[in-house]
Amino acid sequence: MAGVTKELLLEDISVCAPANHTEPIDRAVAEAMATILKAVADPARLQLLSILKYAPSQEACVCDLTEPLGLSQPTVSHHLKVLADAGLVSRERRGSWAWFSLVPVRLDELRSFLE
Amino acid sequence: MAGVTKELLLEDISVCAPANHTEPIDRAVAEAMATILKAVADPARLQLLSILKYAPSQEACVCDLTEPLGLSQPTVSHHLKVLADAGLVSRERRGSWAWFSLVPVRLDELRSFLE
DNA sequence: ATTGTATATCGACATTCATCAATATAGATA
DNA sequence: TATCTATATTGATGAATGTCGATATACAAT
Numbered sequence A, B: 001m002a003g004v005t006k007e008l009l010l011e012d013i014s015v016c017a018p019a020n021h022t023e024p025i026d027r028a029v030a031e032a033m034a035t036i037l038k039a040v041a042d043p044a045r046l047q048l049l050s051i052l053k054y055a056p057s058q059e060a061c062v063c064d065l066t067e068p069l070g071l072s073q074p075t076v077s078h079h080l081k082v083l084a085d086a087g088l089v090s091r092e093r094r095g096s097w098a099w100f101s102l103v104p105v106r107l108d109e110l111r112s113f114l115e
Numbered sequence C: 001a002t003t004g005t006a007t008a009t010c011g012a013c014a015t016t017c018a019t020c021a022a023t024a025t026a027g028a029t030a
Numbered sequence D: 001t002a003t004c005t006a007t008a009t010t011g012a013t014g015a016a017t018g019t020c021g022a023t024a025t026a027c028a029a030t
Helices: A027-040 A043-054 A062-069 A073-085 A104-113 B027-040 B043-054 B062-069 B073-085 B104-113
Strands: A059-061 A089-094 A097-102 B059-061 B089-094 B097-102
Touching: A027 A043, A027 A073, A027 A104, A027 B027, A027 B043, A043 A059, A043 A062, A043 A073, A043 A089, A043 A097, A043 B027, A059 A062, A062 A073, A062 A097, A073 A089, A073 A097, B027 B043, B027 B073, B027 B104, B043 B059, B043 B062, B043 B073, B043 B089, B043 B097, B059 B062, B062 B073, B062 B097, B073 B089, B073 B097
Parallel strands: none
Antiparallel strands: A059 A097, A089 A097, B059 B097, B089 B097
């Protein structure tokens, strides 16, 4: 099935926007949030997010990322896919290169949820 | 070796207090933060944190937690240990019961790091 | 001491995951 | 078309992890 994205859309986790809970979350919400948190809970992916944050024009292509991470190109590509599926980074193809950039609102959601 | 704790102390991650970075984090910092994030990135543990947050007097014992989570007592005990090792909850023995409560400053650190 | 209850640890199992080499795909250029 | 480069996918492998039953430990109360 081409064109099907596995990205978790914001609407899927209705509870994580305002974080105005008055009672404990249930299993379904916990699983949805855990999916996003798992995407962040990896050293390589934390480095990727950090590099993107401080990159000129807040973006970078895969070829700029393998060397600072010390990982192979397939592995870096894999990590970027995990981040993209979680909605934490976006991908834009320009010529032969794939440019990745942060989706800041997604990290805002994470922080809100932890309040 | 009795009395040895595996808790990650705040001092161990010198960079996560103010979150005033000006350059990308290195692998060591990323690994330290990933350890704490991994502790949070699990549905059962997110539920535990949430239940503790809304519990009367912000604490609960294991026997109060198995039923809402639908998991066995050893499994809940295991998850609480993971959270305690990450410094996210504290444990206090009172009689036969072990009372767990949140360590809010630890969650503050997580949020700061994601800024 | 014995019994009972609450919690922790152990051992095992199935699943997930990070990683790489090999290969496939996409796009640019000749 | 053919070729070159950048990125994505596949397949395999070893490590980490969530879960439970069985057992051990800690504490209270007979």
